[in-house]
Amino acid sequence: MATDRPLSLFRNMAAKIAAIPMILTAMVVFVGGTFWTITYSFTNSKLLPRANFVGFDQYERLWNSSRWLVSIENLMIYGICSLILSFVIGFLLAALLDQKIRYEDAFRTILLYPFALSFIVTGLVWQWILNPDFGIQFIVRSMGWESFAFDPLYNPKIVIFGVLIAGLWQGTGLIMVLMLAGLRGIDQEIWKASRVDGIPAWKTYVFIVIPMMRPVFITTLVIVASGIVRLYDLIVAQTGGGPGLASEVPAKYVYDYMFQGQNLGQGFAASTMMLLAVAVVIIPWAMLEFGGKKRG
Amino acid sequence: MKALRNAILASTALCAGTAVSATELEVTHWWTSGGEAAAVAELAKAFDATGNTWVDGAIAGSGGTARPIIVSRIIGGDPMGAFQFNHGRQAEELIEAGLLRDMTDVAEAEGWKDIVNPPSLLDGCTVDGRIYCAPVNIHSWQWLWLSNKAFEDAGVAVPTNWDEYVAASDALREAGKLPLALGGQPWQAAGLFNVLTVALAGPDVLVKIYGDGDTEMAAGPEMERVFQAAADARDMSQGSNIQDWNQATNMVITDTAGGQVMGDWAQGEFAVAGEVAGEDYSCLPGLGVNALIDTAGDAFYFPVVDDPDITAAQDVLAATLLSPETQVAFNLKKGSLPVRGDVDLTAANDCMNKGLEILKAGNTLPSTTQLNTEDTNNQLNDLFVEFFNDPSMTPEDAQARYVDIVKSKD
Numbered sequence: 256m257a258t259d260r261p262l263s264l265f266r267n268m269a270a271k272i273a274a275i276p277m278i279l280t281a282m283v284v285f286v287g288g289t290f291w292t293i294t295y296s297f298t299n300s301k302l303l304p305r306a307n308f309v310g311f312d313q314y315e316r317l318w319n320s321s322r323w324l325v326s327i328e329n330l331m332i333y334g335i336c337s338l339i340l341s342f343v344i345g346f347l348l349a350a351l352l353d354q355k356i357r358y359e360d361a362f363r364t365i366l367l368y369p370f371a372l373s374f375i376v377t378g379l380v381w382q383w384i385l386n387p388d389f390g391i392q393f394i395v396r397s398m399g400w401e402s403f404a405f406d407p408l409y410n411p412k413i414v415i416f417g418v419l420i421a422g423l424w425q426g427t428g429l430i431m432v433l434m435l436a437g438l439r440g441i442d443q444e445i446w447k448a449s450r451v452d453g454i455p456a457w458k459t460y461v462f463i464v465i466p467m468m469r470p471v472f473i474t475t476l477v478i479v480a481s482g483i484v485r486l487y488d489l490i491v492a493q494t495g496g497g498p499g500l501a502s503e504v505p506a507k508y509v510y511d512y513m514f515q516g517q518n519l520g521q522g523f524a525a526s527t528m529m530l531l532a533v534a535v536v537i538i539p540w541a542m543l544e545f546g547g548k549k550r551g
Numbered sequence: 552m553k554a555l556r557n558a559i560l561a562s563t564a565l566c567a568g569t570a571v572s573a574t575e576l577e578v579t580h581w582w583t584s585g586g587e588a589a590a591v592a593e594l595a596k597a598f599d600a601t602g603n604t605w606v607d608g609a610i611a612g613s614g615g616t617a618r619p620i621i622v623s624r625i626i627g628g629d630p631m632g633a634f635q636f637n638h639g640r641q642a643e644e645l646i647e648a649g650l651l652r653d654m655t656d657v658a659e660a661e662g663w664k665d666i667v668n669p670p671s672l673l674d675g676c677t678v679d680g681r682i683y684c685a686p687v688n689i690h691s692w693q694w695l696w697l698s699n700k701a702f703e704d705a706g707v708a709v710p711t712n713w714d715e716y717v718a719a720s721d722a723l724r725e726a727g728k729l730p731l732a733l734g735g736q737p738w739q740a741a742g743l744f745n746v747l748t749v750a751l752a753g754p755d756v757l758v759k760i761y762g763d764g765d766t767e768m769a770a771g772p773e774m775e776r777v778f779q780a781a782a783d784a785r786d787m788s789q790g791s792n793i794q795d796w797n798q799a800t801n802m803v804i805t806d807t808a809g810g811q812v813m814g815d816w817a818q819g820e821f822a823v824a825g826e827v828a829g830e831d832y833s834c835l836p837g838l839g840v841n842a843l844i845d846t847a848g849d850a851f852y853f854p855v856v857d858d859p860d861i862t863a864a865q866d867v868l869a870a871t872l873l874s875p876e877t878q879v880a881f882n883l884k885k886g887s888l889p890v891r892g893d894v895d896l897t898a899a900n901d902c903m904n905k906g907l908e909i910l911k912a913g914n915t916l917p918s919t920t921q922l923n924t925e926d927t928n929n930q931l932n933d934l935f936v937e938f939f940n941d942p943s944m945t946p947e948d949a950q951a952r953y954v955d956i957v958k959s960k961d
Binding site for chain 2: 301302303316319320321322386387388406409411495496497498499500501511512514515516517518521
């Protein structure tokens with residue numbers, strides 16, 4: 256085997272040459288851009304990048320800014336709720352669809368349809384639905400419940416949940432489809448065996464099927480998590496960050512300071528913090544997953 | 552449809568800039584509402600009359616959307632012929648980087664120093680003694696718009712100053728009116744606060760704080776009073792579930808709100824709704840306390856371009872923008888005040904005339920876009936949008952954070 260090694264570099268030459276443009280893009284654009292951003296986050300660049308280093312000033316200002324703290328808090332709430340709820344709802348829907356029901360195709364289409372809409376459209380639709388003057392509150396009141404109040408987008412304390420509803424409505428369909436694909440990948444023999452042994456269906460799901468679906472869960476987790484970190488357009492369309500600063504998120508902070516505030520340094524510092532937060536989660540997980548037991 | 556047309560025009564301009572006719576000049580701006588588009592058409596007409604061609608590069612959205620696009624085009628080496636900014640510190644770094652043309656020669660040939668009134672407008676275009684932009688209009692923030700009918704319904708006289716207005720707020724509430732309409736966007740909250748500062752603490756305080764970064768003044772008793780007034784305004788605006796400024800203006804037009812503090816661009820909304828100044832609505836410059844207006848507004852900047860034909864066309868455009876005929880035609884459509892004192896605006900209405908008189912008397916002050924960088928304005932926006940939406944934030948806390956922002960400003 257060892258004698259083969261020098262040759263392995265030249266194996267599949269065509270495929271490797273074909274991959275060169277993408278490798279270069281990844282190295283220059285992603286990795287290079289990342290390091291450039293981190294470097295310039297230590298400068299006082301305003302409208303144009305300038306290599307005038309000021310140490311940790313931008314970070315100090317960032318963590319003293321109440322808007323940034325609110326943004327982080329909102330992202331945490333949104334992230335945790337969205338992660339848990341979209342997994343639970345998505346899996347439940349998939350499990351229900353998997354019961355060999357009639358019109359499964361129709362239900363699947365209906366449930367996946369919101370995913371065909373962009374976050375901007377989703378945000379606008381839900382902005383109208385949740386508007387107290389002509390949305391849900393108005394309809395319920397006009398049916399007779401005069402004191403009914405439901406205006407999450409105008410209440411700073413719960414506005415982020417109003418955004419969460421829209422996010423779940425849009426994204427859960429995709430999770431459901433992924434889960435359904437995972438469920439279909441489970442060998443029918445396992446179900447037969449568990450039925451023979453008299454194991455209740457829910458126990459089969461929790462103790463046999465879900466552990467077998469681990470790869471699907473990992474894929475889904477990556478998709479959902481990346482969607483959470485880059486949460487931006489939904490906020491812009493639905494609340495504009497308001498009322499006040501109550502629904503601000505980090506990605507919006509970065510954009511607003513880099514472009515509207517003409518303060519690149521501050522925007523870079525904020526985006527570096529976002530990268531750091533992602534790295535803190537990803538690196539230990541990646542080491543656990545790929546580092547410990549060299550498989551494959 | 553209009554956006555599509557603009558996109559096509561913009562793309563043809565890209566080709567034109569490299570090959571065809573050099574006298575075609577692409578002009579980028581963010582004037583896309585009805586009245587604004589009509590005003591731009593006047594500029595285009597005047598420029599076309601000089602034998603050149605105005606290629607319209609409108610960017611929909613507001614300055615917040617358009618500015619990053621304009622800046623990235625210039626930095627990316629694909630400059631347009633001319634572009635609109637608010638004069639002041641927004642273009643400061645582009646000038647320092649040598650990306651914008653020095654227009655001092657045109658300014659001297661046309662004698663801008665003598666005709667531009669107030670002179671502070673030209674200061675907003677000047678960096679190190681050189682002039683880099685052509686101001687085209689004056690927009691001021693310091694206006695209180697009141698619905699006469701709303702006060703009539705509440706059984707109180709239409710206020711003539713801020714204190715009377717605050718005193719009337721309870722009567723307005725009882726009559727089922729919102730005393731003060733305020734949209735939820737950050738810049739509106741910061742704008743309201745800055746207007747209160749000018750009216751209640753005086754223009755000198757504002758210039759000292761924003762111009763010189765005077766933290767003692769920012770922490771002082773004058774500003775304490777302003778913060779208390781801002782807390783009053785916060786109570787009066789409780790319950791306005793709206794975002795855009797024109798929705799707030801619409802509440803004043805439909806008499807469901809008592810008043811709104813907004814710049815003179817609100818006047819266009821009253822005009823479109825067919826309201827008559829003095830009868831249907833009243834306007835109080837400087838909140839009726841300090842009759843002052845600031846000299847914010849729009850100006851055109853000219854990027855450095857290699858092509859001598861385009862450079863020549865830029866000179867022609869700069870001269871055209873400030874010619875008396877263009878100034879009158881443009882500003883009547885736009886609802887703003889002309890930048891030169893020697894033109895005749897007979898068609899101006901009641902409120903516009905008030906503005907002209909104040910301008911003539913020289914009661915002007917520099918605008919916050921001239922005194923502050925966009926970075927500082929953004930921080931102020933963040934602070935005040937939080938303050939006006941969170942009743943639990945005390946004026947003292949807000950003032951402490953205000954002092955911090957003033958301390959760190961440059």
